[in-house]
Amino acid sequence: MNYLAxxxxxxxxxxxxxxxxxxxxxxxxxxxxxGHNDVARTGQNLQEAILTPAQVNSSYFGLVHNVHVDGKxxxxxxxxxxxxxxxGLHNVLYIATEHDSVYAINADSGAIYWRKxxxxxxxxxxxxxxxxxxSPEIGITATPVIDRTAGPHGRIYVVAMxxxxxxxxxxxxHALDLITGAEELxxxxxxxxxxxxxxxxxxxxxxxxxxARFKERPGLLLVNGTIYTSWGSHCDIRPYGGWxxxxxxxxxxQTAVLDFTPNGSQAAPWNAGAGPxxxxxxxxxxSLGNGTFDSALTTTGFPDQADYGNSLVKLALxxxxxxxxxxxxxxxxxAESSRDTDLGSGGLMLLPDEVDSxxxxxxxxxxxxxxxxxxxxxxxxxxxxxxxxDGTIYQQLSGVLPGGVWSSPAYFNGHVYxxxxxxxxxxxxxxxxxxxxxxxxxxxxxxxxxxxPSVSAYGENNGIVWAVENTSPAVLHAFDANNLSTELxxxxxxxxxxxHFGIGNKFMTPxxxxxxxxxxxxxxxxxxxxxxxxxxxLADGDYEVINLKSKLRVEDPGSSGASGIPVDLSPSxxxxxxxxxxxxxxxxxxxxxxxxxxxxxxDPNSSTTPGESLEQATPNDxxxxxxxxxxxxxxxxxxxxxxxFVFDDPELSNDQGAHIGLSPANGSINQTWAIQ
Numbered sequence: 106m107n108y109l110a111x112x113x114x115x116x117x118x119x120x121x122x123x124x125x126x127x128x129x130x131x132x133x134x135x136x137x138x139x140g141h142n143d144v145a146r147t148g149q150n151l152q153e154a155i156l157t158p159a160q161v162n163s164s165y166f167g168l169v170h171n172v173h174v175d176g177k178x179x180x181x182x183x184x185x186x187x188x189x190x191x192x193g194l195h196n197v198l199y200i201a202t203e204h205d206s207v208y209a210i211n212a213d214s215g216a217i218y219w220r221k222x223x224x225x226x227x228x229x230x231x232x233x234x235x236x237x238x239x240s241p242e243i244g245i246t247a248t249p250v251i252d253r254t255a256g257p258h259g260r261i262y263v264v265a266m267x268x269x270x271x272x273x274x275x276x277x278x279h280a281l282d283l284i285t286g287a288e289e290l291x292x293x294x295x296x297x298x299x300x301x302x303x304x305x306x307x308x309x310x311x312x313x314x315x316x317a318r319f320k321e322r323p324g325l326l327l328v329n330g331t332i333y334t335s336w337g338s339h340c341d342i343r344p345y346g347g348w349x350x351x352x353x354x355x356x357x358x359q360t361a362v363l364d365f366t367p368n369g370s371q372a373a374p375w376n377a378g379a380g381p382x383x384x385x386x387x388x389x390x391x392s393l394g395n396g397t398f399d400s401a402l403t404t405t406g407f408p409d410q411a412d413y414g415n416s417l418v419k420l421a422l423x424x425x426x427x428x429x430x431x432x433x434x435x436x437x438x439x440a441e442s443s444r445d446t447d448l449g450s451g452g453l454m455l456l457p458d459e460v461d462s463x464x465x466x467x468x469x470x471x472x473x474x475x476x477x478x479x480x481x482x483x484x485x486x487x488x489x490x491x492x493x494x495d496g497t498i499y500q501q502l503s504g505v506l507p508g509g510v511w512s513s514p515a516y517f518n519g520h521v522y523x524x525x526x527x528x529x530x531x532x533x534x535x536x537x538x539x540x541x542x543x544x545x546x547x548x549x550x551x552x553x554x555x556x557x558p559s560v561s562a563y564g565e566n567n568g569i570v571w572a573v574e575n576t577s578p579a580v581l582h583a584f585d586a587n588n589l590s591t592e593l594x595x596x597x598x599x600x601x602x603x604x605h606f607g608i609g610n611k612f613m614t615p616x617x618x619x620x621x622x623x624x625x626x627x628x629x630x631x632x633x634x635x636x637x638x639x640x641x642x643l644a645d646g647d648y649e650v651i652n653l654k655s656k657l658r659v660e661d662p663g664s665s666g667a668s669g670i671p672v673d674l675s676p677s678x679x680x681x682x683x684x685x686x687x688x689x690x691x692x693x694x695x696x697x698x699x700x701x702x703x704x705x706x707x708d709p710n711s712s713t714t715p716g717e718s719l720e721q722a723t724p725n726d727x728x729x730x731x732x733x734x735x736x737x738x739x740x741x742x743x744x745x746x747x748x749x750f751v752f753d754d755p756e757l758s759n760d761q762g763a764h765i766g767l768s769p770a771n772g773s774i775n776q777t778w779a780i781q
Contacts, residue, residue, distance in 0.1 A: 182199065250325040361426055381453070391417075651740075662675075706732065
């Protein structure tokens with residue numbers, strides 16, 4: 106049974122006042138198996154049927170649990186639905202800490218199923234290496250990645266840092282069973298690497314990876330059976346370079362290594378904890394930190410010493426080699442690097458395919474760093490390097506991110522969301538494959554390091570942008586995705602500090618799934634959801650509306666898309682003109698919108714004449730497009746707010762094309778409708 110179907114089966118529970126989340130706990134709608142939801146790093150969950158703008162407010166929504174753990178949580182919590190753990194199916198949250206622990210907890214109750222330490226006997230988490238970026242200890246910094254099809258129960262892959270009693274440092278890759286936490290694949294595997302070059306950390310033409318100088322900062326990437334790890338430095342303390350390493354997910358064997366500055370220095374990716382992105386072909390994209398860039402180019406336009414500091418890079422695994430396929434860097438790359446104005450302070454995100462003004466499909470990515478510019482690269486032709494200007498890049502919005510970016514963007518429904526430091530969340534619209542030159546809407550301001558937003562929505566509807574403020578106490582915010590100036594909720598609104606959940610932390614990316622929002626702190630993960638209030642009779646979603654007497658479906662006749670015409674009844678066709686998006690407004694009523702025409706069911710002219718035909722019309726924000734749903738037997742009575750008349754098949758017709766009337770309620774089966 107899918108998630109939406111559970112609401113149809115759970116109607117009796119819901120009508121008696123049970124919460125949606127409780128009724129459907131065994132039918133959660135989506136997994137969050139990687140940082141920012143997907144390998145494009147868009148941060149969006151488009152299957153969220155429970156959280157809606159109408160209901161996310163401090164009267165109904167708030168802190169329901171706060172699960173304390175043994176260290177700082179810098180990694181984004183990951184979520185797996187309907188996992189057979191303990192007794193029955195449960196939604197499970199996986200939490201990694203800087204104390205080198207991994208937890209599996211019940212995502213609905215907060216109960217801990219297991220905790221496993223990644224520390225071998227005699228070792229401790231790393232000290233902070235004299236750098237306050239990750240402090241006071243370094244254990245698991247990067248967001249892990251999950252493959253629920255791997256092994257007998259699924260696996261979570263984790264990179265952990267530690268040191269032994271003699272002061273020697275280690276990084277190890279672990280593969281843990283999702284249900285038991287047991288180590289698999291004869292792990293863990295110690296991270297070691299060398300690369301040909303004469304740059305920082307080299308000897309006799311070979312650069313050696315020194316685990317004491319690195320931490321796995323960007324999240325892990327899993328694509329096509331390969332785990333990609335990316336390595337940031339400790340506060341730019343040289344010698345160091347920028348590394349990426351590939352591992353086989355079935356064996357944990359290292360398959361390839363790349364040094365982004367083999368004959369120079371630095372260029373280690375930070376990306377505010379965001380993982381590298383990947384496209385459908387398996388190509389990998391990452392933005393690099395300040396470091397050596399070779400302004401002398403080969404005949405094909407690549408740096409002649411293979412040093413890519415301060416660049417956007419596209420690469421792919423080719424056998425046992427990580428091969429750089431394309432890149433772009435700004436004309437003043439050296440000057441920006443010398444000022445520590447690196448591009449790699451923010452994460453890179455891939456956009457869905459966009460069609461430009463000439464009809465050409467564009468494959469784009471966005472990235473931003475400390476210089477306050479927003480860069481849009483064409484992934485098919487990134488632009489390389491021009492010593493005189495930045496005209497080689499597809500689009501550059503100069504200075505639109507004041508304060509610079511120490512965070513990652515999100516995407517939803519034709520908009521890109523950025524949270525620069527010390528400024529507002531910004532929503533940039535996309536039209537004809539170009540970002541708008543200025544934000545369409547803005548939110549309240551966020552202190553350093555800004556915010557990495559996440560988005561929940563149901564398809565293109567009910568979009569909510571979630572972001573966390575790095576303050577003490579931390580603040581969870583929810584904004585209308587269509588207008589960021591409309592704040593739906595924040596965790597300071599409720600009286601008596603009801604929703605305060607802990608001290609802020611700069612690595613805070615909200616995870617949203619199954620009506621819950623999960624936020625990490627310096628020593629816990631907070632769980633936000635609906636409080637103990639009665640739920641509406643039906644969750645938002647796409648449904649057929651079926652007359653229980655005739656078994657015919659309500660449809661937009663002929664997929665006309667015409668406003669003001671009566672809708673009719675028809676046998677099932679499976680087409681979108683028989684599907685309706687039913688959305689609760691939080692005040693006892695629903696709107697009902699056709700998926701094909703995008704028009705709304707309407708009581709025409711709020712008529713008080715029984716038998717008037719039900720119509721579809723453009724949205725008007727009036728009572729004649731609001732409907733209440735009252736459970737009746739195995740269906741609902743659908744009543745107009747404006748007149749009190751209900752949907753009716755007045756002729757008890759079984760004929761295709763019969764119009765639906767609006768009549769006083771009489772309790773008959775022809776006025777009862779299955780919504781499923």
